[in-house]
Amino acid sequence: MSLQHYLVISAMLFTLGIFAVLTRRNAISILMGIELILNSCNLNFAAFSRFVTPPENIDGQIIAIFGIVLAAAEAAVFLAIILAIYREFGSIRPNEVDTLKG
Amino acid sequence: MEALKNIESLLYFSPEILLVVFAVAVIILDLVVKNRESVAVAYLSLLGLGCVFGAVLFTHASLGSNESISLFLGMIRLDRFAIFFKIILLLATAATILFSLRSEELDAQLKGEYYALLLAVTLGMFLMASSTNLLMIFISLETVSLTSYILAGFLTHSPRSSEAAFKYITYGAVASGTMLFGLSLLFGMTGTGDLGQISAKLTEMFNAGDVYPLAVLVSITFILAGVGYKIASVPFHMWSPDVYEGAPIPITAFLSVASKSAGFALFIRFFYSGFGSSELMQSVDWTLMLAVVSALTMTVGNLAALPQRNVKRLLAYSSIAHGGYLLMGGVLLTAEGIGAILFYLVVYLFMNLGAFYVVVLIANEVGSEMIEGYRGLSSRAPLVAGAMAIFLFSLTGIPPFAGFFGKWVLFTAVIDKGLYWLAFVGLLNSVVSLYYYARIVKAMYLESTEDTETERVSFSTGTFALLSVFVVPTVLIGFLNIFYTFSNIALQP
Numbered sequence: 001m002s003l004q005h006y007l008v009i010s011a012m013l014f015t016l017g018i019f020a021v022l023t024r025r026n027a028i029s030i031l032m033g034i035e036l037i038l039n040s041c042n043l044n045f046a047a048f049s050r051f052v053t054p055p056e057n058i059d060g061q062i063i064a065i066f067g068i069v070l071a072a073a074e075a076a077v078f079l080a081i082i083l084a085i086y087r088e089f090g091s092i093r094p095n096e097v098d099t100l101k102g
Numbered sequence: 103m104e105a106l107k108n109i110e111s112l113l114y115f116s117p118e119i120l121l122v123v124f125a126v127a128v129i130i131l132d133l134v135v136k137n138r139e140s141v142a143v144a145y146l147s148l149l150g151l152g153c154v155f156g157a158v159l160f161t162h163a164s165l166g167s168n169e170s171i172s173l174f175l176g177m178i179r180l181d182r183f184a185i186f187f188k189i190i191l192l193l194a195t196a197a198t199i200l201f202s203l204r205s206e207e208l209d210a211q212l213k214g215e216y217y218a219l220l221l222a223v224t225l226g227m228f229l230m231a232s233s234t235n236l237l238m239i240f241i242s243l244e245t246v247s248l249t250s251y252i253l254a255g256f257l258t259h260s261p262r263s264s265e266a267a268f269k270y271i272t273y274g275a276v277a278s279g280t281m282l283f284g285l286s287l288l289f290g291m292t293g294t295g296d297l298g299q300i301s302a303k304l305t306e307m308f309n310a311g312d313v314y315p316l317a318v319l320v321s322i323t324f325i326l327a328g329v330g331y332k333i334a335s336v337p338f339h340m341w342s343p344d345v346y347e348g349a350p351i352p353i354t355a356f357l358s359v360a361s362k363s364a365g366f367a368l369f370i371r372f373f374y375s376g377f378g379s380s381e382l383m384q385s386v387d388w389t390l391m392l393a394v395v396s397a398l399t400m401t402v403g404n405l406a407a408l409p410q411r412n413v414k415r416l417l418a419y420s421s422i423a424h425g426g427y428l429l430m431g432g433v434l435l436t437a438e439g440i441g442a443i444l445f446y447l448v449v450y451l452f453m454n455l456g457a458f459y460v461v462v463l464i465a466n467e468v469g470s471e472m473i474e475g476y477r478g479l480s481s482r483a484p485l486v487a488g489a490m491a492i493f494l495f496s497l498t499g500i501p502p503f504a505g506f507f508g509k510w511v512l513f514t515a516v517i518d519k520g521l522y523w524l525a526f527v528g529l530l531n532s533v534v535s536l537y538y539y540a541r542i543v544k545a546m547y548l549e550s551t552e553d554t555e556t557e558r559v560s561f562s563t564g565t566f567a568l569l570s571v572f573v574v575p576t577v578l579i580g581f582l583n584i585f586y587t588f589s590n591i592a593l594q595p
Contacts, residue, residue, distance in 0.1 A: 027272075037283065038282065063237045063240075066237060074275055077248050080252075084258060084264040084267065089265075094272070100265055
């Protein structure tokens with residue numbers, strides 16, 4: 001496997017994530033799309049760390065680990081907000097959450 | 103100067119450490135104090151901000167004759183630029199805490215975690231203003247974002263507030279994910295996370311002719327998505343009107359001033375220090391790209407503000423427009439332009455926070471955020487109406503108020519470099535903005551309420567004292583050379 005393989009996969013993951021965010025009609029699926037985006041970035045960092053930087057330099061892998069931590073934190077906050085949305089609106093479909101507009 | 107190691111860095115990191123200490127202390131105090139009415143936590147956090155201010159001054163003194171000190175093996179840089187932003191952010195946070203104390207909207211909900219979160223978001227913004235490493239940039243950006251999402255949705259019983267948080271996190275998470283993807287490409291091209299090394303490496307690669315401009319363009323554009331979302335520039339501005347309208351008013355004020363300032367700090371640090379000096383600027387036409395973004399941002403913000411009836415939402419669009427004006431200074435990445443941004447941020451801090459404070463007061467007294475609630479204010483509360491008029495005229499940029507001088511400096515910087523069309527768009531926009539700002543003034547001074555509610559609304563002395571803290575600088579800043587000097591000192595590279 002060369003660097004290109006990883007980059008193609010991560011580009012695909014990124015695009016799928018953006019696609020999911022744009023088309024899905026459910027807040028949880030949007031969260032899953034966001035997770036895909038973040039994971040594509042982590043894959044990128046890990047791949048670059050393996051193929052581009054010298055072996056003793058593990059900066060990329062460290063950034064990937066921080067990326068995972070932040071993705072988890074973001075998921076926690078996102079789920080909490082989805083819960084609040086469900087309490088107030090009785091639905092987690094974004095197009096039904098539309099009291100603010102103009 | 104070599105980057106300091108971890109332990110040696112702690113001394114210069116004291117403001118951030120103090121913020122963490124006080125955030126924890128606030129939570130503990132909240133557990134100890136049983137009385138829900140108590141405002142002890144608020145005063146403890148204000149005390150904390152005072153101590154942090156002292157620590158910031160201490161780090162400024164210990165900087166001595168050095169231009170900058172690199173901390174934690176090059177993760178963070180302490181320089182006058184960072185100190186400038188730390189002071190702005192501290193003022194904005196202190197004002198937000200004072201607003202929260204007076205806001206009846208937040209009354210029942212004010213608990214320790216609210217203040218702890220405010221201190222945490224300030225910590226994130228401090229780091230945003232001073233990070234010089236891709237990892238640190240991303241972590242600080244996420245710290246700020248995650249805490250802001252929670253603060254925007256802090257009114258748990260209000261559907262508007264929950265909806266604001268939901269929209270905020272959806273846009274925010276995608277924008278920061280996109281930014282992280284851009285950062286990863288930049289990391290891959292250069293093999294390092296340090297901004298200075300990235301800049302040097304890219305320059306070297308450009309000179310050797312072995313880099314794809316397209317790859318650089320894609321990665322920088324993706325990074326701009328994250329930064330653009332923080333400063334609410336077109337096309338990443340969609341979240342801001344909804345979030346500003348739904349969030350509690352003090353948080354709206356905080357987001358519109360502090361979050362934007364921190365975003366600009368990151369923007370300047372990344373583009374001016376990271377890329378401004380190298381040949382990279384010539385390889386891709388950044389000037390045109392940023393100029394178009396800036397012109398679109400102010401135009402969209404101003405045009406969308408025209409039909410608004412909700413003052414909070416109107417100020418949200420106005421704050422988008424001001425992001426556009428500020429970007430004008432960043433377009434050329436010249437020292438004058440950046441200096442103009444810094445000066446305008448100081449002006450913007452006072453006039454915008456002041457306007458939002460009046461919105462808090464009116465929401466308390468009249469119970470409405472709509473323009474109708476401002477009718478006849480000049481006879482019911484003449485001082486507050488006068489202050490609001492000053493803030494609004496200053497936001498428009500009418501002399502002799504500070505906003506005029508801020509715009510003057512920005513426009514001069516743009517015209518100096520020959521971007522006449524951008525200055526022209528800016529001027530046209532200022533004229534358009536007069537229409538909607540003046541509508542509020544008209545409601546206050548020329549219209550009267552039908553139900554003849556003419557009894558005067560009385561406010562406490564503290565309210566007037568806090569109001570004058572914003573009015574006096576809004577009137578005087580333009581005449582005081584000290585502020586120009588202040589923003590120029592921050593620019594020493």
